[in-house]
Amino acid sequence: MSGDNTAEVVLALEIDDPALADRLTALLGNVAGLRLATPGERAAATVVARDARSMPEDIALTQRELDVLALMAEGASNKMIARQLGISVHTVKFHVGSLLDKLDATGRTDAVAHAARRGVIEL
Amino acid sequence: MSGDNTAEVVLALEIDDPALADRLTALLGNVAGLRLATPGERAAATVVARDARSMPEDIALTQRELDVLALMAEGASNKMIARQLGISVHTVKFHVGSLLDKLDATGRTDAVAHAARRGVIEL
DNA sequence: CCCTTTCCTGGCCACCCGGCCAGTTTCGCA
DNA sequence: TGCGAAACTGGCCGGGTGGCCAGGAAAGGG
Numbered sequence: 001m002s003g004d005n006t007a008e009v010v011l012a013l014e015i016d017d018p019a020l021a022d023r024l025t026a027l028l029g030n031v032a033g034l035r036l037a038t039p040g041e042r043a044a045a046t047v048v049a050r051d052a053r054s055m056p057e058d059i060a061l062t063q064r065e066l067d068v069l070a071l072m073a074e075g076a077s078n079k080m081i082a083r084q085l086g087i088s089v090h091t092v093k094f095h096v097g098s099l100l101d102k103l104d105a106t107g108r109t110d111a112v113a114h115a116a117r118r119g120v121i122e123l
Numbered sequence: 124m125s126g127d128n129t130a131e132v133v134l135a136l137e138i139d140d141p142a143l144a145d146r147l148t149a150l151l152g153n154v155a156g157l158r159l160a161t162p163g164e165r166a167a168a169t170v171v172a173r174d175a176r177s178m179p180e181d182i183a184l185t186q187r188e189l190d191v192l193a194l195m196a197e198g199a200s201n202k203m204i205a206r207q208l209g210i211s212v213h214t215v216k217f218h219v220g221s222l223l224d225k226l227d228a229t230g231r232t233d234a235v236a237h238a239a240r241r242g243v244i245e246l
Numbered sequence: 247c248c249c250t251t252t253c254c255t256g257g258c259c260a261c262c263c264g265g266c267c268a269g270t271t272t273c274g275c276a
Numbered sequence: 277t278g279c280g281a282a283a284c285t286g287g288c289c290g291g292g293t294g295g296c297c298a299g300g301a302a303a304g305g306g
Contacts, residue, residue: 009143009146009147009150011170012245015168020132020167020168023132024132024168027132027154027156027157028151028154028157031150031151031154033150034150034151037245038193039193039194039196039197040189040192040193040194040196040197040244040245041193041245042242042244042245043245044143044172045138045143045147045170045171045172046170046171047134047168047169047170047171048168048169048170048171049167049168049169062252062253064252064253064254072232073232073236074233074236075228075229075230075232075233075234075236075237077229077230077292077293078292078293078294079292087253087254087255088254088255088256089255090254090255090256090257091253091254091255093293093294093295094253094254094255095253095254096293096294097294097295100294105198106198106200107198107200107262107293107294108232108293108294109195109196109198109231109232109235110197110198111198112232112235112236113196113197113198113235113239113246114198116236116239116246117246123236123239123240123246185281185282185283187282187283187284200262200263201262201263201264202262210283210284210285211284211285211286212285213284213285213286213287214283214284214285216263216264216265217283217284217285218283218284219263219264220264220265223264230263230264230292231263231264
């Protein structure tokens with residue numbers, strides 16, 4: 001064996017189905033030499049759901065919302081987005097609000113993270 | 124749910140790195156309630172390798188900054204981060220400021236995006 | 247024709263964020 | 277023993293953010 005068999009293998013979970021996620025958490029939590037990653041931690045491998053029945057990715061974002069989302073991911077403020085798209089700050093806020101609602105996010109940072117996770121945007 | 128939640132969870136392995144694949148096979152092979160998929164079998168979830176993409180140098184972030192960054196990526200506000208880490212909001216702001224500086228970001232959303240791009244964190 | 251949806255705009259306001267100033271303690275290293 | 281880095285805390289304040297209210301213009305379907 002290689003001498004590094006004392007190091008744990010860090011495994012991340014990316015499962016939408018709560019039941020399956022709980023199941024795997026319980027199953028994998030007690031395995032010696034293996035540890036589940038904490039949120040944000042870099043993992044050696046990731047467990048992803050194969051059957052994506054609860055995730056058709058049909059978040060149905062309008063074109064304008066996609067425009068705003070892309071600029072948000074670049075770190076642009078509402079004022080910058082407004083200037084870039086040639087619309088008012090109020091309208092930008094309106095679209096951001098819709099985005100937060102549709103992406104089930106608590107703020108613009110969370111919205112970008114969620115969108116990136118779902119593949120709606122590419123970082 | 125179907126009542127067969129006592130059945131085994133079938134897990135597929137998609138790991139290119141032979142060493143890691145062997146390691147995970149050994150680790151996961153003995154877990155009760157869990158079975159590795161035979162080639163071609165439909166699995167409930169799949170274990171995939173996490174990038175290992177080129178990243179010349181990690182930006183020198185302190186442990187505390189990494190803690191704050193991870194919670195930021197979860198969409199947590201400064202207040203939430205403070206509560207989570209058991210420190211004051213002022214200290215959180217202090218770390219966030221350092222993060223923005225080191226990651227060359229204009230705001231927390233930009234910081235998370237940059238960190239994700241550079242592989243410092245995983246979304 | 248009416249009516250719904252999408253996109254757009256405005257005002258108002260509580261709260262959050264980030265930058266500035268200041269200070270403390272603890273730790274390791276020269 | 278001195279000194280810097282890391283971590284932590286506070287006040288202050290301008291500007292950004294998000295939620296609420298209201299409305300208007302245009303496209304498409306009943």
